[in-house]
Amino acid sequence: MPPVMHMSHARTLVVGLGVCVAIGMFACGNGTPVGTTGPPAACDGSAAASSLGTPMMTIQATDNLVFVPESSTAATGDVIMFKNTGSVTHTVTFLDSNDGCLTDSTLAGGATWEVKFTKPGTYNYICTIHAPNMKGLIKVSGSAAPATASPGASPSASATPTPAA
Numbered sequence: 001m002p003p004v005m006h007m008s009h010a011r012t013l014v015v016g017l018g019v020c021v022a023i024g025m026f027a028c029g030n031g032t033p034v035g036t037t038g039p040p041a042a043c044d045g046s047a048a049a050s051s052l053g054t055p056m057m058t059i060q061a062t063d064n065l066v067f068v069p070e071s072s073t074a075a076t077g078d079v080i081m082f083k084n085t086g087s088v089t090h091t092v093t094f095l096d097s098n099d100g101c102l103t104d105s106t107l108a109g110g111a112t113w114e115v116k117f118t119k120p121g122t123y124n125y126i127c128t129i130h131a132p133n134m135k136g137l138i139k140v141s142g143s144a145a146p147a148t149a150s151p152g153a154s155p156s157a158s159a160t161p162t163p164a165a
Contacts, residue, residue, distance in 0.1 A: 043101035055081035067136040
C-alpha cells in the first residue's frame with residue numbers, strides 16, 4: 001500500500017475516534033442538574049382508567065379541540081373524569097412540576113380517564129396534540145387528603161384509558 005494511502009486512512013481513523021469521544025462526552029453530560037436534591041416529589045393524586053371512585057364531574061375532550069368546561073373547581077379527594085366525546089384522539093397532560101404522574105398517554109374517541117387529587121392547588125393541563133389552544137385548569141380546594149399508604153409509598157398512576165361502555 002502506498003504511504004499516501006496509509007496516512008489518509010490514519011487521519012480518517014483519528015478523526016473518527018475524536019468524533020466518538022466527543023459524542024460520548026456530550027451524551028454523559030456533566031452530572032446532576034442544578035436544583036435537584038433527590039427523588040422527585042410525591043404525586044399530587046392518583047390517576048387510572050377507572051375505579052378511583054364515583055366521579056364528581058366530567059370534563060369533555062371534544063372534536064372542536066376544546067375541553068368542556070375549560071375551568072373547573074373540585075375538593076381534595078374528588079374524582080374527575082375526562083371523557084373523549086368525539087372521535088379525535090386527545091391527551092390530558094398536566095403541566096405543573098410533579099403532576100406528570102397524572103398524565104395519560106392518549107384518550108381515544110369514547111374513552112374515559114379519571115384523576116383524584118390529594119392536595120389543594122391549581123392544576124393546569126393541555127392536550128399535547130392540539131396545544132396550545134386545547135387547555136384547561138382545575139382548582140382544587142380543601143385540606144390535603146390523609147395518607148392511607150405506608151410512608152414512602154406513592155399513589156398509583158395509570159395512563160391506559162379504556163373505552164366508555
